[in-house]
Amino acid sequence: MNLSRRLTALALALGSLAPFAAQAQDYPSRNVSIVVPFGAGGGVDITARLLAEKLRTTLGGTVIVENKAGGSGMIGAQAVVKAAPDGHTLLLGSAGETAINPFVYKGRMQYDPAKDLVPVTLVVRVPNVLVVANQLPVKNVEELVAHAKKNPGKLSYSTSGVGNPQHLNGELLEELAGLHMVHIPYRGAAGQLVDVTAGLVDMTFVSYTAAKAFIQAGKVRALAVTSATRAPYAPDLPAIAEYKPLAKYQLENWFGLFAPAGTPDAVVQKLNAAVTAALKDPELAKKLREQGGEPTPMSPQQFKDFIKKESAQFERIVTTARIVAE
Structure with a gap:
């Protein structure tokens, strides 16, 4: 390709980019x-x-x-x-x-x-946080898994709906720990937490923001977070994955x-x-x-x-x- 053609090709290429550059420069209009x-x-x-x-x-x-x-x-x-x-x-x-x-x-x-x-x-x-009712005789994930295995099909967990990350948190726990629990979907965090505080539901997966006041008031017991490692907002709260049999847990x-x-x-x-x-x-x-x-x-x-x-x-x-x- 001679110099003239190269310059023409370059000009065309730059010309084709001009509208996109203008769009970015003018945005937002x-x-x-x-x-x-x-x-x-x-x-x-x-x-x-x-x-x-x-x-x-x-x-x-x-x-x-x-x-x-x-x-x-x-x-x-x-x-x-x-x-x-x-x-x-x-x-x-x-x-x-x-x-x-x-x-x-x-x-x-x-x-x-x-x-x-x-x-x-x-x-x-x-990350969601796993909290349990104060009436449930467990203080950590290991004790929760052991208790659930002794009571197959009896432990219940609430979430804010079917098929959302909270629900999947529960399903992943059941899968990796070999548990059988009962899922109870609610429409919003308030209901799912209130019933845990009353002991009507054994546990729940919920955002830390929604659970924070309940945790601080001692109305529920926080066990762990669902991220692979501890969350910056609650550095003293372990990750579920810290319990070695559930080392692959992350959702x-x-x-x-x-x-x-x-x-x-x-x-x-x-x-x-x-x-x-x-x-x-x-x-x-x-x-x-x-x-x-x-x-x-x-x-x-x-x-x-x-x-x-x-x-x-x-x-x-x-x-x-x-x-x-x-």
């Missing part, structure tokens, strides 16, 4: 909306509002939070899927509606997270930012940089940890790979336990 697919006051909502406040500085412009609850998070997710792919409508999604529901709801979902959403970055990892909820499929890569990268900068702010990181979340920014590709790995574990547990949402 109006308000950015972060859709939370759950009600106000929950973990995803609080995380979104804390993040939005900081993004107004790192991204620039106005960032608002919209709650679109219902359908196990799928109504809000679908609203983002249908939005214009320009980066102005985003989803702060949890593991449920983005990585678990496809296996629980199968063909009943109206969107495919892997095809219809673009991963921007993981925001926080949110956390997590919240991540997504954009509609078709969003220009330059916009995704700008969003990623803005969120990463926000999460590195010590003040925001402290507030997120107080809510039971560990800031864990990733590149879009890293987040995509993370979701793929997590989804494989979720699918295995759902399939093994034969979990089907009604």
Whole structure:
């Protein structure tokens, strides 16, 4: 190729990149909306509002939070899927509606997270905490497993619904420890915790934020966290995996930012940089940890790979336990 042709090819290449560069430079051109697919006051909502406040500085412009609850998070997710792919409508999604529901709801979902959403970055990892009723004669995971084995089918555990990370936490414990327990799904953390305090249910898997007041008041007994290692928000609380027979135990909820499929890569990268900068702010990181979340920014590709790995574990547990949402 002679010099003239090389220069022409270079000019064409640079020309083709110009629109994408302009899109990133002009973004955001109006308000950015972060859709939370759950009600106000929950973990995803609080995380979104804390993040939005900081993004107004790192991204620039106005960032608002919209709650679109219902359908196990799928109504809000679908609203983002249908939005214009320009980066102005985003989803702060949890593991449920983005990585678990496809296996629980199968063909009943109206969107495919892997095809219809673009991963921007993981925001926080949110381990659950395992708490038991004070009436239950156990003080650690080892004693719990022994007690459950002596009473097959008699121990019950509550969660905030069928097929969510809390439910999968229970199924994973049953699988790895060889237990048979009774799952009792509730609609929200308040009910599932109140009945544990009353001794109507033996134990529960729940977010630390929801359980914190109950634990501090001595109404329930915290045994462990569901992450592979101890959580920064409760360094004195062991991980379930510290009990050697359950060394492979690890299952956390997590919240991540997504954009509609078709969003220009330059916009995704700008969003990623803005969120990463926000999460590195010590003040925001402290507030997120107080809510039971560990800031864990990733590149879009890293987040995509993370979701793929997590989804494989979720699918295995759902399939093994034969979990089907009604």
